[in-house]
Amino acid sequence: MTVLSVRHLTIDIPTGDGHVHAARDVSFDVAAEELFGIAGESGSGKSVLSQAIMGLLPGAVISGEIIFEGKNLLDLPARDMQRLRGNRIAMISQDPLSSLHPFYTVGAQIVEAIRTHRQVSEAEALREAVDILGRVGIHDPDKRVHDYPHQFSGGMRQRVMIAMAIVLRPALLIADEPTTALDVTVQAQIIALLNEMRRELGTAIIMVTHDLELLSSIADHAMVMYAGNRMESGPGDAVLTAPAHPYTLGLLRSSPSHETRGALPSIPGQPPSLLLEQKACAFAPRCAAAMDICRKERPPLRSFADGTRSLCWLEAKASDTPAALPAAPDQAPALAQDSDIVVKVSDVRLTYGGRSLFGKNINLEVLKGVSLELPRGRTLGIVGESGCGKSTLARIIAGLLPPTSGDVTIEGQSVLGLDRRDWIEMRKRVQMVFQDPFGSLNPRRRVGSIIGGPFRIQKVAHGAARKNKVRELMEIVGLNPEHYNRFPSEFSGGQRQRIGIARALALNPSIIIFDEPVSALDVSIQAQILNLIARLQRELGLSYLFISHDLAVVRHVSSEILVMKAGQVVERGETETLYHHPQHPYTRELLAAADPHYRKSGGLADPLSSGATP
Structure with missing residues (x-):
């Protein structure tokens, strides 16, 4: 039974610069119990489609039909x-922090959602809130239900959003990047929970994501969008394993796999401005297989035997057309690495203290004696589940949070006793890219001012020179320089992440701490950013701390990996050694959850089949 039917949907959004053509003649169907995946680069129209279905586009000019029940x-x-x-x-929103009210506990917000649509007592609604928090992987839900959003990590806030969306058992669930901020074990639990909803309740799910590897394993049908157009659609396994459109093929080849080495092939150029009316193929300027007709006329919608449909002039599938393959960039030789240590963390501990409602002293030990060393010109990857202390450790190293005890030295200088003036000077050497792009950007400042902030503070460039440097940085990280005067709220989640990366790169620091730097990026821009930071490391001898829940990305960029659990380091080793010969059971559990092929080849138990419930 068809739950949702979208027919010839066209969306124009008025802005100060003109009408943004966010979607053009998009059609698709979603059946009960089906998981329908929507993929594409940031700004392709994925989230706009979701908002149109939810009725959250006031002022937009919308034509076509959205038939629901x-x-x-x-x-x-x-x-x-x-x-x-x-x-x-x-709907599960992409940005959990901006979707949760900071003044109310997470339990109060879930209870409000329940009581708005159902006639139940507050006590009963609270019991349902505790139950659903436990099902999405929040430990001690009866206690955490009374906590505020800022008391949760980024991944935990995402789980709260998922709990709020599914607690009423909707007929249609729109999941906009639902697992972006989640570690691999919780990601597996959430996918299992969504599949359980489909089977038991008949819920139809639309999943918007840039994680093509995940989508290929769970989607019944998939649609790939670009510049507001439906470029390809069909059965999930066909679209995401043997794509018909060159754009889909480019996205798949840009994705780092667990075996990827060297530079990643990325789609050259940038998506077109949606302010312009498209009269030909929107992808032609970036397509390796583009022909003259592609640049002159809008392509037809072709159908293939496996059920895929492609908006393309190519008569054969792109996966069968050698000319459609994007070329892999040359991998420059690695820069010789020095042996000196640029970051040294010695027995760092952090304990939060306070009083409960009953006057009892409470001490929460977040970090329990963490030590590490980062050699110059190398990348140390840090992995672990949400709440294990990864981001807290990063903030201590960056000087944003004082430890309870221990020491941190950067290039031989302890950072614990630095005053404000010394830290301004130290900031030239150490920068950080934060996990939450929206929370780390001033919503009242324009993007040009945000990225140019380091130049202004350090008095490096002024006037036109500063503006030119900012525009260069925007282009490097895949932002359109013409968006110099826009505010952060006018960008997608992935685009906001690129703004943070551009700001961190501004002063060419010797050490950059990346806290989930590519988790919000689509695969093509992700490949460009990973290639960019690898090139900068080779050319400038930069040292990186790379925090991520994506083990494929960590393995691709890191020379060493450090595994954290509950505030402690449980294992550290050279990347390939740790991946092929993990010593700690927790490391093996992470690898098994991230890579099904690893689980099968290594004979490891499925973390979801061992009796654990999400």
């Missing part, structure tokens, strides 16, 4: 749409 949502009065939203149609 026999009703055209575009014709519904606002009050009727409000009754559906959150009850029959729910």
Whole structure:
């Protein structure tokens, strides 16, 4: 049974620069119990489609049909749409921090969602909130239900958002990057939970994601979007293993796998401005297989025997066309690495203290004697589940949080006793890219001012010279320089992450701490960023601390990996040694959750089949 049917949907959003053509003639169907995946680069129109279905695009000019349970949502009065939203149609937003109210506990917010649509007592709603928090992997849910959003890690906040979306058991769940901020074990639990919802409740799920490896393993049907166009659609295994469109093929080849080495092939150039009306193939300027007709006329929609449909002039599938393969960049020889240690962390401990409501002293030990060394010109990857202390350790090293005890030295100088003036000077050498791009950007400042901030503070460049440097940085990280005067709220989640990376690269620091730097990026830009930071490391001898839950990315960029669990280092070793011969059971569990092929070849138990419930 078809739950949602979208027909010839076209979306134009008025802005100060003109109308943004966010979607153009998009059609697709989603059946009950089906997981329908939508992939594509940032700004391709994925999230706009989701917002249109939810009725969250006030002021937009929308034509076409969105049929849900026999009703055209575009014709519904606002009050009727409000009754559906959150009850029959729910959404998991991409940015959990901005979607949770900072003044209310997570339990109060889930209870409000329940009682808005159902006549239940507050006590019963609270019991349901505790139960759903436990099911999405929040430990001690009966206690954490009374905590505020800022008391949760990024991954835990994402789980809270998932709990709020599924607690009412909707008929249609729209998941916009639902596992972006989650570590691999919790990601596996969430996917298992969504599959359980599909089977038991008949829930239809639309998953918007840039993780093509994940999508290929779970999607029944998939649609790939580019510049507001549906470029390809069809059965998930066909679209994501033998793509018909050159754009889909380029995305797949840009994804780092668990065996990827060297530079990643990325799609050259940038997506076109959506302010311009597209009269030919939108992908032609970046396509390796483009022909003259591609640049002159809009391509037809071709159908293939395996069920895929492609908006392309190529008569054969792109995966069967050698000319459609994007070329891999040459891998420059690695820079000779020095043996000196640029970052040394010695027995760092951090304990939070406070009083409970009953006056009892409470001490929470977050870091329990962590030590590490980072040699010059190398990358140390740090992995572990959300809440294990990775980001807290990063903030201590960056001087943003004082430890309870221990020491941190950067290039031989202890950072614990530095005053504000000394830290301004130290900031030329150490920079950080934060996990939450929106929370780390001032919403009242324009992007040009944000990226140019380091130049202004350090008095490096002024006037036109500063503006030129900022535009160069924007282009390097895949942002359109013409967006210099936009505010962070006018960018997608992936684009905001690129703003943070550009700001960190501004002063060419010797040490950069990357806290989930590519988790919000689509695969093509992810490949460009990973190639960029690798090139800068080779050319400038930069040293990186690379924190991520994506073990394929960590393995690709790191020479060494450090595994953390519950505030402690449980294993450290050279990347390939640790991957092929892990010593700690927790390391083996992480690897098994991240790579099914590893689990099968190594004879490891599936973390979801060992009796653990999400």
